[in-house]
Amino acid sequence: MIRRRHDEGAPDPERPSKGERKRASHELQELGEELIDLPDAVLDELQLPENLRDAVLAARRFSSHSAQLRQRQYIGKLMRKVDAQAIRAAVDARRQQENAAARQFRRIEQWRDRLLQDCDAALSELLLEQPRADASHLRALVTSAIEETRHQRAPRAARELFQYLRALLVSMSP
Numbered sequence: 001m002i003r004r005r006h007d008e009g010a011p012d013p014e015r016p017s018k019g020e021r022k023r024a025s026h027e028l029q030e031l032g033e034e035l036i037d038l039p040d041a042v043l044d045e046l047q048l049p050e051n052l053r054d055a056v057l058a059a060r061r062f063s064s065h066s067a068q069l070r071q072r073q074y075i076g077k078l079m080r081k082v083d084a085q086a087i088r089a090a091v092d093a094r095r096q097q098e099n100a101a102a103r104q105f106r107r108i109e110q111w112r113d114r115l116l117q118d119c120d121a122a123l124s125e126l127l128l129e130q131p132r133a134d135a136s137h138l139r140a141l142v143t144s145a146i147e148e149t150r151h152q153r154a155p156r157a158a159r160e161l162f163q164y165l166r167a168l169l170v171s172m173s174p
Helices: 018-037 040-046 050-061 065-079 084-117 119-129 135-150 156-172
Strands: none
Touching (some): 050 065, 119 135
């Protein structure tokens, strides 16, 4: 019978546990899966190693679920060999930009909807917030958009109003 010394079975405090290694591996695979959904231009900006970039592009071509699963696992394996922090930082920065753009888009839509629902009050509030806005042009766009809605015509003026608001609000955002 082989007897172990008491300290042989004790975990090494410097070595991560098996669970920690698995979690880290899964995180890297998820990050690699995020790369699959990025546009080619963004992939080029990341300056990924050639084998990882090829694996990501190949994963987009596979239609079989099992082939995609194997490729995603392969991407996860490749991710363990690269500097994942730089990739994660770039992906997170891109996500933040997308979120900021979505918030800005919702803000413009809300202003347009408020102007179409309650023209005078919303217009007064917008002019207080954006003093350089052209009040007469805004009022004309809102009136045209309301008339289009009333007569069920194509929303040309509503689009023009949105574009004007976007130019006004985006140029003034911090």
